[in-house]
Amino acid sequence: MAKHFHKELEKLKKRILSLGAMVEDRVRMAIKAIENRDVTIADKIINTDYEIDEMEVEIEEECLKVLALHQPVAVDLRFITAVIKINNDLERIADEAVNIARGVKYIAKGEKLHFDFDFYSMAEKTEAMLKKSLDALVNLDVDLAFKVCILDDEVDKINGEAHRIVKDVIKDNPDHVEYFINLLLISRHLERIADHATNIAEEVIYLIEGEIVRHGRLET
C-alpha cells in the first residue's frame, strides 16, 4: 500500500512538472511573439490553451483521488495541497500567455512604433523567475525559491516604469493610444506571470519549511 502510494506521489510530481514545462514553453513563445510581432506564434498559443486547461483539470482530479484513497498526513498532505495550488497558478500563467498573444495580434496590425522601454529585460526576468520557481520545486531548493521572491520586486519596478513611459509616449502620439495601451497591458501580463511564479516559490518554501511566507511574512 505504502509503496503504491509513493508511486502515485511520484506520478503526481512528474505530471505537475510536465505541466510546468508546457507552461514555461508558452511563456517563452509569448515572449518570442512580442519580440518578433509574430502572429503565427500568437495564434498557436491561443489555439492550444485548451491542452493546458485539460491537464489542470486532470491533475486536480488526480490529487483528490490520492487524498481520498491514501489519506496522507504531514509532509505528504502538504505536498498534495501544494500541487493543487501550483497547478492553479500554472494554468493562470498560461492564461496570461494567451492575453499577451492577443495583445501581440493587435500591435502586429499596424506599423512598429518607437517605445523606449526595455521589454526584453522584463520578459527575461519573468521567464527566469518561472524557471527558477519550477527548479526550486523539482529540487526542493529553498534558497532558489527565496531568490524568486526577491526578483519579483524587480519586475514590479520595471512594470511601474513601463507605466510612466507609456504615459509620456501617448501624450506625444495621441493617435496611437490603443497601440501603447496594448504594450502597457503586455507589461502587466508579464508582471502577473511573475506574481504567479512568486506564488509557486512561496508554496515550495512552505512545503519545505512548513511556514506560510505569503503576505510579507518573508521579511519578519
Add this chain to the structure above:
Amino acid sequence: MAKHFHKELEKLKKRILSLGAMVEDRVRMAIKAIENRDVTIADKIINTDYEIDEMEVEIEEECLKVLALHQPVAVDLRFITAVIKINNDLERIADEAVNIARGVKYIAKGEKLHFDFDFYSMAEKTEAMLKKSLDALVNLDVDLAFKVCILDDEVDKINGEAHRIVKDVIKDNPDHVEYFINLLLISRHLERIADHATNIAEEVIYLIEGEIVRHGRLET
C-alpha cells in the same frame, strides 16, 4: 470523533463565510471610493488589507489541520478542497480592492474629468456576482452559481467597452493620459473581481455536482 469532525467542518464553513463577508465589504468600499473619489475610504482599504491576509493564512492552516486529523473522504474532502481554493480567491479579490483604492487615490488628485462610461453598472454587476457566489456557497444553490457564470460574460463585455471608450477619450485629452489609464485599470480590476467570483461559483457547482465546470466545460 465524527461529531467532533462535523463541528470542525461547521466552524470552517463559518470562517470562510465570515472572510467572504469581510471581502464583500472591501469591494463595496472600493466601489464607494470610486463613486465619491474618496481618499479616506481608499486609505482604509489599503491599510486594513493585512487583516484579510492573516485570515486567509489561518483558514488554510485550519484546512490542513482538519485534513490531517480527520482524513475526510468523498463530499467532505471535496468541501475542504473547495474551501482552500475559495479562500485563495477571496484573498485575491481583496487585493483587487486594494488596487482599485490605489487607482482612486491617483484620480482623486486632479480635477474630475468627463468619462462617458457606465462605471456604476459594471461595479453593481460585479458586486452582485460576488454576493451571489457567496450565497450559492452558503445555501449550496447550484442554480444561483450558474447565474454567476452567465453574469461574468456581461462584465467582460462592459470591460471591453471601457477599453474602446478610453482609447477615444485619450485621443481628445492627451494631457490626461494617466488619469484615463487609471480609470481603465479600475475597470480591469473590477473585471478580475468578477473572474474570481466566477471561480467561487464554479467551485460551488463542483462541490454539489462533482463535475469540474471550469474551462468552458459548462457549455458542453
